[in-house]
């Protein structure tokens with residue numbers, strides 16, 4: 581495995597789009613830090629990519645836990661000394677369990693939103709992403725280079741917003 585000169589962090593890298601993003605970045609000769617909140621799943625995903633001779637390492641990260649963000653930061657600084665790309669991919673769609681049928685849409689608007697679901701969604705999708713930027717962008721600025729990719733959703737766009745999935 582060749583040592584990479586550039587480094588990327590991907591949040592929620594254990595599955596889905598995050599996992600494939602780790603693979604593609606590593607195929608572009610990036611050193612990738614695959615992060616996930618489940619150690620077991622994150623390590624299994626990392627092993628799979630390392631089996632493809634890709635430069636991927638695992639680090640635990642729940643984006644709602646500041647101490648874990650701090651630990652990741654320390655680890656990246658001590659192992660790589662820099663960060664080139666941050667992919668804020670971790671995200672949840674917690675409204676999913678609600679009935680998604682047209683006649684129910686009017687009953688699942690903002691006024692009926694379950695506050696616990698709303699708070700958790702904002703904590704992960706918005707505050708978590710913000711905290712990662714707050715921590716890592718200064719490191720990018722130190723080296724005059726950096727790219728941040730915030731993975732969003734059409735459901736977060738005003739143009740596509742509607743009733744049905746308030747959180």
Ligand SMILES: NC(=O)c1ccc[n+]([C@@H]2O[C@H](COP(=O)([O-])OP(=O)(O)OC[C@H]3O[C@@H](n4cnc5c(N)ncnc54)[C@H](OP(=O)(O)O)[C@@H]3O)[C@@H](O)[C@H]2O)c1
Nearest residue numbers: 592594595596597598641642643669670671704731732733
């Ligand atoms: N797939 C689509 O069609 C679609 C469309 C629009 C936008 N997106 C966005 O694309 C991103 C990835 O989507 P996906 O379909 O690949 O979703 P997914 O398969 O549900 O994966 C989401 C990832 O986020 C992680 N995650 C959730 N909460 C977290 C937290 N607090 N800290 C760290 N990681 C956390 C999950 O970890 P666990 O495995 O531990 O749950 C999982 O790794 C999301 O931001 C999503 O909103 C996807």
